[in-house]
Amino acid sequence: MKRLFPILSILTVILLAYALYEALVVAPTDALQGDVYRIIYYHVPSAWTAFLLFFINFVASIEYLVRAKRSTEVAAKWIVIAIGVIGVIATFIPAVQHMLPTGMRPSAVATTVVLIPVVYFLIGRWFPGDRLDILAVTSAEVGVVFCTIVLVTGPLWARPVWGIWWAPGDIRLTSTLVLWLIYVSYLVLRRFSSSAQTQMLAAALAVFGALDVPLVYFSIWFFRTQHPQPVIGGGGSMDPRMLHVLLINWMAFLCFAFLVCWSRFRLELLHREVEQAHAMESLVGAGASKTSLPLSRRSE
Amino acid sequence: MNAVKFLFAAYIATWVIHGVYLGSLVRRFSHLRQQLKDLGKK
Numbered sequence: 276m277k278r279l280f281p282i283l284s285i286l287t288v289i290l291l292a293y294a295l296y297e298a299l300v301v302a303p304t305d306a307l308q309g310d311v312y313r314i315i316y317y318h319v320p321s322a323w324t325a326f327l328l329f330f331i332n333f334v335a336s337i338e339y340l341v342r343a344k345r346s347t348e349v350a351a352k353w354i355v356i357a358i359g360v361i362g363v364i365a366t367f368i369p370a371v372q373h374m375l376p377t378g379m380r381p382s383a384v385a386t387t388v389v390l391i392p393v394v395y396f397l398i399g400r401w402f403p404g405d406r407l408d409i410l411a412v413t414s415a416e417v418g419v420v421f422c423t424i425v426l427v428t429g430p431l432w433a434r435p436v437w438g439i440w441w442a443p444g445d446i447r448l449t450s451t452l453v454l455w456l457i458y459v460s461y462l463v464l465r466r467f468s469s470s471a472q473t474q475m476l477a478a479a480l481a482v483f484g485a486l487d488v489p490l491v492y493f494s495i496w497f498f499r500t501q502h503p504q505p506v507i508g509g510g511g512s513m514d515p516r517m518l519h520v521l522l523i524n525w526m527a528f529l530c531f532a533f534l535v536c537w538s539r540f541r542l543e544l545l546h547r548e549v550e551q552a553h554a555m556e557s558l559v560g561a562g563a564s565k566t567s568l569p570l571s572r573r574s575e
Numbered sequence: 576m577n578a579v580k581f582l583f584a585a586y587i588a589t590w591v592i593h594g595v596y597l598g599s600l601v602r603r604f605s606h607l608r609q610q611l612k613d614l615g616k617k
Contacts, residue, residue, distance in 0.1 A: 295586075311578040314585045321589070420596045424589050431585040435578035531593075538600055545607045552614045 280537065287530040294520075294527035302520040314432040315517075320525040321424040322451075324532045326488055328418030329458065333485035334391075334398050335411040336478035342407070343475075355392045362388030376496035405547070408474050411481060412465055413539045415458050417532055422455045437501060446494040447502040454491055457484035 298316035305312035341351040365371045366381040366388065375381065402410045429448070430440040442448055461484060465477050495502050513521070 309578055311582050313582055317585060317589045420592060424592055427588045427592065428585040431581045431588065435581045535593075535597070535600075538604075542600060542604055542607070545604070545611070549607050549610050549614070552611065556614060 280534070283530070284534055287527070287534055290527040290530055294524040297520045297523050302517055303514060305517075308436055311432065311435050314428055316521060316524045318425060318428040318432060319521060320528040321421045321428065323525055324528050325418045325421035325425060326492065327529075328414040328421065328532065328536075329454070329485055329488050331394070331398070332411050332414040332418060332458075332481050333488075334395050335402065335407050335414065336481035336485075338395070338399055338402075339407045339411060339474065339478045340482070355395045359389055359392035362391070376493070379496075408478075409540055409543045409547075411478065412462075412543060413536050415461055415481065416539060417536050419455065419458045419462060420535075421528075421532065422451070422458065425451060426455055433501075442501045445500050445502065446498040447491065447500045450487060450491045450494055454484070454487045457487060 294316070298313055302313065302316070304310055337351065341347045363385045366385040372381050375384065398407070398410065429451075433442070434440050457480070461477055461480050464480060465473060468476070470476070494500060
């Protein structure tokens with residue numbers, strides 16, 4: 276494992292450099308926006324990565340909450356299986372297909388629905404006990420970093436294209452900002468609360484926070500917004516060469532996010548180890564001071 | 576040409592944010608390792 280990390284880091288740096296070269300040199304220039312459209316190669320992959328990390332945080336938080344009771348754990352497993360099965364069957368029903376937003380492919384919806392139980396069971400298997408909570412805090416923190424990039428690169432793209440930095444009241448922009456604020460408050464809660472219930476409260480907050488992710492994603496279909504349609508699985512269109520570069524950049528960002536999450540996970544493990552060591556030390560210290568008391572005061 | 580500065584600003588901002596976060600991870604790692612070392616000495 277110790278050798279794997281530097282090897283993966285080198286591969287990720289090479290991939291990121293190649294993705295940057297593709298984004299700045301190989302990808303064709305947009306006829307309308309010119310070169311500034313190339314912000315898409317950092318803006319969109321960062322958004323997708325943030326959504327994925329918030330989804331992992333959501334699943335880890337749900338599993339952490341349901342593990343409090345054996346009966347709820349079993350019920351949750353069956354609910355997740357039912358969501359997967361019913362969701363896939365529903366996407367093949369013509370009446371349901373008509374209800375999907377324009378441009379959204381039923382196969383894309385079915386794939387996403389199948390991923391829900393798959394991710395749920397994989398996370399449950401790979402992250403037993405307290406590691407589930409560590410995964411939740413890790414994915415939230417790295418997700419906030421990627422979401423920050425979305426909120427910074429978005430206005431930098433909007434200024435030359437729309438003529439404004441921010442469209443006040445725009446549902447896509449506002450819901451993304453709200454999403455970022457929810458996860459920042461999640462991290463603040465985890466950082467500064469010393470209550471025994473902090474992990475439970477944070478997990479509950481994460482579940483509510485994740486409800487904003489579909490709102491952010493689907494807002495461009497259901498509300499009037501200045502934000503363009505999505506380039507994959509939506510009504511937007513893109514030159515195949517541009518799409519190729521976009522996917523390369525997303526791969527590079529996913530590899531980078533994986534390595535950052537790995538480091539953050541190890542950091543949290545080390546943090547808990549130090550906390551345990553401090554607790555042990557204070558216990559030993561308390562025991563030693565008690566034994567050093569005069570015999571007459573020991574009963575107190 | 577004027578719009579290209581926004582492109583470079585976005586790319587630079589992305590890596591500055593990642594750099595700051597990675598820097599904070601390294602700082603926290605070294606702080607915890609130092610704490611663990613100090614606990615081992617006691």
